[in-house]
Amino acid sequence: MDATTQITPTFLTQRELAELLRMPERTLEDWRLMQTGPPYIKLGRLVRYDVQDVLTWVHEHRHG
Incomplete structure (x- = not known):
């Protein structure tokens, strides 16, 4: 990944x-x-969930 890649x-x-x-x-x-629940972000009144955080949370809560 180079410096210009975001x-x-x-x-x-x-x-x-x-x-x-x-x-x-x-x-x-x-x-x-x-x-x-999964981690969330509050932006003013808006609630957003980072997909990567949600996937990590789901994997941490697996059983079996």
């Missing part, structure tokens, strides 16, 4: 992450309140 992280909205994980958006909201 890495662009991919961020998901709550809706996009809920669709990816196949769960209700409300579950993600509850997890944020309980501080138990």
Whole structure:
């Protein structure tokens, strides 16, 4: 990778992450309140999830 190459992280909205994980958006909201879900970023009123953080979190919570 040279100095001119930039890495662009991919961020998901709550809706996009809920669709990816196949769960209700409300579950993600509850997890944020309980501080138990995947890491998220607050940009003003907007909530975003870094895909790499979510994948790491999912792998850390695997069973079996």
